[in-house]
Amino acid sequence: MKFARPSALRIMMIATLLAVSGAAHAERDKAVDKAMEAAQAALTAKDYPKAYAMYLRQSDRNGLAQFVVGMFHQEGWGRQRDPVKACTWFEKAAQHKVPAAANNWADCLAQGVGRAADIPAALKWYDLATQQGHLISACHAADYYLQGKGIPQDVPRGMAMCTAVAQASSIPAMLQMAGYYEQGRFVPQDLARARAWYQAAAELGSTEAQFHLGVMLAQGDGGPADLAAAVNWLESAAGSGYVPAYLPLALLYAKLPVQADTGLLAPEHLAKAYLWNSAAKATVTDATARAAVERLDGMISAVMPAAWRPTLDQQVAAHLAQHAH
Known part of the structure; x- marks a missing residue:
């Protein structure tokens, strides 16, 4: 049976929590510190x-250990997912003032995992998590005010809550704000604001934001079209292994202006179109996207020298191997 593996981001988050916890409790038992470091x-x-097993041994007295045990059950790391068990552990860790656990326990309460949903109680825990430094919890709470789910709807309050977090340079909050304005959810659609939030998150290194910004720049959504900037942002996202960027980037390269003397794409643009289309061919599953990949592959094959393929195929294979999940 195949179980989920923790992403590098999840592992980094836990390592960060361990470091913060150690700084906050410098006087605690050094043996516990060593045990937690070994578990990490x-x-x-x-x-x-x-x-x-190592985290479980520390879980009777350590809130961070309780949180990580909960993550094992929530994410299915080496075992079947068990949301009810996960929530039991998150509640314990939240009582020990672990901010991420307070957020996850609020999720459990809001979603009614193993019990009836309790939105007011969830909001209290989101607020505690925010006060403890888990700022994105304010955006999670904001969604309930925006939807009027379990509480009276209050769109201005919800937007203000998440805006404040986004302005504090929280990438998830920036993405959430961009999504609200791009989709016209709860507020009138405002593509210029959506593009501005994607830009802010993209500049902080978010590959998801880089992708959305690149698409908006290519299409002229929320401001003037800028194909050169679109290519740069999509290439940044694709180069980091963000799969949705592969095909749009290949299509942009294929649509760049041709050379006046040959009527063909510049060699470097043709090679890039092939590279990213090949990466898309190896990863996309959507039928419409696959059809677009096949059409572009046929167009490229008609003009690209066959001698280029072995080297380019090696580059594609190396990229995919580097970013395999």
């Missing part, structure tokens, strides 16, 4: 049974 090392090494 096992998790980083993807030795899930060993890591789980």
Whole structure:
């Protein structure tokens, strides 16, 4: 049976929590610190049974250990997912003032995992998590005010809550704000504002934002079209392994102006179109996208020298291997 593996981002988050916890409790038992560091090392090494057992041994007195045990059950790391067990552990860790656990416990309450949903109680825990430094919790709470789900609807309050977090340079909050304005959810559609929030998040390194910004720049959504900037942002996202950027980037390269003397794409643009289309061919599953990939592949094959393929195919294989999940 295949179980989920923790992403590098999840592991980094846990390592950060461990460091913060250690700084906040410098006087605690050094043996506990060493045990937690060893458990983190096992998790980083993807030795899930060993890591789980080590965190579990510390879970009677350590809130961070309780949180990570909850993550094992929530994410299915080396075991079946069990949301009810996960929420039980998150509640324990939240009582020990672990900010991420307070957020996850609020999710449990809001979603009614193993019990009836309790939105007012969830909002209290989101607020505690925010006060403890888990700022995106304010955006999670904001959604309930925006939807009027379980509480009276209050769109201005919800927007103000999430805007404040986005203005504090929280990338998830920036993405959430961009989505509200791009889709016209709860507020009138405003593509210029959406583009501005994507721009802010893209500049902080968000590949998802870089992708959306690139598409908006290519299409002229929310401001003037800028194909050169669109290519740059999509290339940044695609180069980091963001799969949705592959095909749009290949199509942009294929649509760049041709050379006046040959009537063909510049060699570097043709090669890039082939590279990113090949990456898309290896990763996309949507039928419409696959049809677009095949059409572009046929167009490229008609003009690209066959001698280029082996080298370019090696580059594609290396990129995909580097960013395999």
